[in-house]
Each structure stands twice: as structure tokens, then as C-alpha cells.
Amino acid sequence: MLYLLVALTNPGIVAVDDYHLIARFIPAQRASASAIIEGIGIRSPLVPLLHLGITRLALAAGVEHPLWQLHVDMVVVGLLSFTSLLWAARASFEAYDVVSRRRHRVVAAALIGFYFLAALFLTRPMVEAMAAPFLAISAGLACRYWVRGTPGPLILSLVALAVASMMRPQAGVCALALGAIVVLRRRPRDLLILAATGLVCIVLTGLPDLVLRGRFHESLRRYVAFNLAESSRFGVGPWYVYVLVLLALTLPPVFLSRFPGFPWRERYRPLLPTLMYFVVFVVAHSAVPHKEERFMIPAMPLLLVLLTPLTTWLIERPEARWRLWLLLGANAVLLVLAVTNPLQASAIRLARFLDAHPEFGAVSRVKPGPIVVAEMLVRHPLAVSSVRQAADAPHDCSTLVVAFAQSEGARALGADSRRVSVGRFSPGPLEQLVVAINPGPNARRGALEAFAERDCPSGGVR
Numbered sequence: 001m002l003y004l005l006v007a008l009t010n011p012g013i014v015a016v017d018d019y020h021l022i023a024r025f026i027p028a029q030r031a032s033a034s035a036i037i038e039g040i041g042i043r044s045p046l047v048p049l050l051h052l053g054i055t056r057l058a059l060a061a062g063v064e065h066p067l068w069q070l071h072v073d074m075v076v077v078g079l080l081s082f083t084s085l086l087w088a089a090r091a092s093f094e095a096y097d098v099v100s101r102r103r104h105r106v107v108a109a110a111l112i113g114f115y116f117l118a119a120l121f122l123t124r125p126m127v128e129a130m131a132a133p134f135l136a137i138s139a140g141l142a143c144r145y146w147v148r149g150t151p152g153p154l155i156l157s158l159v160a161l162a163v164a165s166m167m168r169p170q171a172g173v174c175a176l177a178l179g180a181i182v183v184l185r186r187r188p189r190d191l192l193i194l195a196a197t198g199l200v201c202i203v204l205t206g207l208p209d210l211v212l213r214g215r216f217h218e219s220l221r222r223y224v225a226f227n228l229a230e231s232s233r234f235g236v237g238p239w240y241v242y243v244l245v246l247l248a249l250t251l252p253p254v255f256l257s258r259f260p261g262f263p264w265r266e267r268y269r270p271l272l273p274t275l276m277y278f279v280v281f282v283v284a285h286s287a288v289p290h291k292e293e294r295f296m297i298p299a300m301p302l303l304l305v306l307l308t309p310l311t312t313w314l315i316e317r318p319e320a321r322w323r324l325w326l327l328l329g330a331n332a333v334l335l336v337l338a339v340t341n342p343l344q345a346s347a348i349r350l351a352r353f354l355d356a357h358p359e360f361g362a363v364s365r366v367k368p369g370p371i372v373v374a375e376m377l378v379r380h381p382l383a384v385s386s387v388r389q390a391a392d393a394p395h396d397c398s399t400l401v402v403a404f405a406q407s408e409g410a411r412a413l414g415a416d417s418r419r420v421s422v423g424r425f426s427p428g429p430l431e432q433l434v435v436a437i438n439p440g441p442n443a444r445r446g447a448l449e450a451f452a453e454r455d456c457p458s459g460g461v462r
Contacts, residue, residue, distance in 0.1 A: 003078035012343030024048040027066035028055035044219035078123035084133030091140030095270035116334035128297035131168035136301040142273035162201035177276040237291035267309040341428030349425040351377040366409030397456035405447035
């Protein structure tokens with residue numbers, strides 16, 4: 001299974017927030033529930049505590065290396081994502097006739113399993129990836145309610161949405177879509193059921209904070225207050241950013257084209273809830289100034305379900321086969337690049353270097369400092385600090401000084417006769433391309449260079 005392969009071979013860090021989350025539960029030997037609760041800040045402690053449970057079980061089973069604890073955690077996340085998404089896709093196509101239902105479920109499984117970014121993103125222990133399967137389950141149950149009109153799927157759909165919101169609070173906006181579905185179904189009694197279920201979910205999702213942090217929905221309070229005050233200060237982008245990102249994910253011109261003779265109403269009416277979830281999610285996120293591509297990860301499975309009828313039509317129509325072959329070819333190339341190029345590869349390679357050289361007990365980053373994931377991925381304790389310029393970096397044998405390879409800091413360190421370069425850690429080809437295209441926000445993915453004291457025993461390390 002591709003998700004397992006990626007989880008076992010590609011431990012890349014997607015984003016800075018992803019790194020901060022992982023550092024709370026890895027290595028399991030040094031992580032603790034109390035430290036997570038005390039230092040979590042505006043976020044809910046529930047997600048890192050769940051991951052800590054996984055890594056502690058791995059440690060109890062004999063997995064001592066922090067990197068392999070991360071691999072185990074990613075395997076669990078990947079299995080949860082893949083099995084949940086398969087079930088959600090199965091529920092989404094329930095209203096189709098027997099032959100079409102089977103065909104669409106097979107195509108949806110292929111897209112979920114092999115679409116070029118799915119296995120990479122949906123195996124990460126990040127809040128967006130954790131929310132994705134529960135959001136997809138909620139949409140699948142909403143489709144089942146749309147077809148059956150019974151309250152059971154509606155109640156379970158809202159429960160799944162509440163779980164997704166505990167992982168990523170913004171997922172809760174899809175409750176608007178769920179309410180609209182009930183209105184379109186013209187079942188006033190179900191609005192009361194939905195409201196009652198919502199009240200129960202609000203109470204239950206607030207209890208973990210009451211127990212762990214002493215106040216009902218304390219994490220949500222802090223999170224909302226922070227975003228209201230700060231979301232316009234960083235990562236600001238135009239409203240259409242996510243539209244462009246999602247269009248790119250459809251690999252134009254495969255899907256961004258005319259489909260003459262395609263039965264839109266017949267194929268998409270059963271998927272109206274999924275479409276509404278997707279539109280509400282994207283529109284709500286587009287209205288917020290703070291934008292990062294990873295915020296769309298929860299909507300990725302919804303997009304794959306919505307692409308399934310069009311992909312099935314490409315398979316059924318011989319005259320459209322050129323687009324099918326384009327989809328298969330482009331996806332195969334991008335899949336290989338995504339799977340074989342770890343994200344933040346330079347930081348991972350630096351961590352492996354430090355793990356192999358325990359004589360370095362400290363790392364000093366020259367600002368703008370690269371992400372140093374070594375403090376959580378090496379077996380020995382490692383102190384990480386930052387300095388404003390190379391001249392401020394400490395001169396001692398146990399400290400490795402790190403800077404971006406093309407930065408002023410690296411040039412200053414290289415010109416210092418007391419230091420010697422002991423390693424250059426490059427990103428993979430895909431990240432090199434990303435840095436070349438947009439070096440500003442992607443500078444953290446660039447090559448790193450490490451320096452040691454020349455006169456120390458470690459000065460000759462290579």
C-alpha cells in the first residue's frame with residue numbers, strides 16, 4: 001500500500017506548525033503529557049496527546065529511535081486516513097445504480113490511493129491531515145442522509161464533523177452546508193435533531209479542555225481570539241489563492257475542459273452534499289486573509305470524490321482517452337517526485353548527521369534560522385539556539401553552527417579561519433525547484449551548511 005510505503009520512507013516536515021506539533025511528542029522518551037498541556041498555547045492539547053499515546057506505545061514495543069517513532073506515528077495516521085477515506089467514498093456513491101456504484105467506488109479508491117499528493121499529505125501527523133478523514137466521513141454520511149432521509153446518517157455526520165473540528169477548528173464551517181442540506185431535504189423535524197445533536201457535540205468537545213486546561217473550550221477561545229487579532233498580519237494572500245491551488249491540483253487541461261454529453265445532473269445530484277461541503281470550506285477559507293496551501297488539505301479528499309464521476313467518464317468514452325492518458329502520465333511523474341522527495345529534506349539530512357555525531361550537543365542557527373528538526377530526531381539531547389549574525393555564534397567544540405548555504409551567514413562562517421565546513425545538506429530536486437520558483441516563502445526549504453571549530457576533534461568530520 002502506497003500510504004504505508006510513504007509513511008515508512010518519507011518523514012518530511014510539511015510546515016513550521018507541523019514541526020512544532022511533532023516536537024511535542026517525539027522523542028517519546030523525553031515527551032510528557034504535562035509538558036504538552038502546559039506549553040500548547042492557543043491550540044488544543046488533544047491532538048499531540050493522541051500522538052504521544054502512539055509514540056509511547058511504539059517505545060514500549062522497543063522502538064527507541066525518535067525517527068522510527070515518527071515513522072510508526074505516520075503509519076497509524078496513514079492507515080486511519082486511507083481506510084476512512086475508502087469508507088467515505090463508498091458512502092458517497094450509494095445512490096448510483098449497482099453497476100455505476102461499483103465503477104465509481106473503484107475509481108474513487110484509485111484516486112484516493114494514488115493521486116500524486118494524497119499519500120504524501122494524508123500520512124503527516126498535522127492537524128489538517130488529521131481532520132481530512134473525519135471531514136470526508138461527515139460528507140459521505142451527509143450523502144447517505146441526502147439519499148435515505150433518515151436521521152441516523154445526519155446525526156453521525158455531525159458527530160464526524162465535530163471530531164474533524166477538534167483536529168482543525170475551521171472544519172466546523174461545514175456545519176453550514178449540513179444545515180442547508182436538511183433545508184433542501186425539506187424535513188423541518190430533522191433541523192431540531194441537528195440542533196440537539198449540535199448542542200451535545202458542543203458539550204462533549206469542550207469537556208477535554210475542561211479536564212485538561214480547567215476551562216470549557218479553552219483552546220477554542222484562545223484560537224479564535226488569536227486568529228481574529230493576528231490573521232491579517234502574516235501569510236496574507238488574495239482571495240483567489242485557493243482557487244488557483246485547487247485548479248492546479250486538477251492537472252489542467254485534464255479536468256479543466258468541456259465534457260460534451262456528460263450527464264451532470266445524473267452524476268452529481270447524489271454528490272450534492274460533498275459539493276456543498278467543498279464550496280463552503282473553500283469560500284470560508286478564501287474570505288480569511290491568512291492563507292497557506294496546507295489549509296486546503298482537509299478538502300483534498302472531497303475534491304477527489306468530486307473528480308471521480310469525471311474520471312469515470314474519461315474511462316468510459318474512447319474519444320476522451322487522450323485526457324485519461326494525460327492524467328495517468330502527469331500523475332505518475334508527480335507521484336514519483338512527491339513520494340521520493342522528502343519535504344524539508346535538508347533539515348532531515350542535518351538531523352541524521354547530528355544523530356551520527358553525538359559529539360555535537362548543541363546547534364546554533366544563524367538567523368534567518370533554518371528549521372532544525374534534529375532536536376526531536378536525534379537520540380542524544382540537543383540544545384538549539386539562534387544568533388542574529390555569524391559573529392555571535394559560540395566557539396566551542398560541542399556546538400555545530402548552521403546557516404542557509406546561500407546566505408550571508410554561511411559566507412561569514414566560511415570566511416572565519418577558526419571554523420571549517422563539515423557538511424552541506426541539500427533538498428531534493430522537487431524542493432529545489434520550489435525554492436527556485438518562489439525563493440521568498442520557500443527559503444526554509446533550501447540547502448543548509450554546517451560549521452565546526454577547526455581546532456577541535458570534530459573539525460575534521462565529513
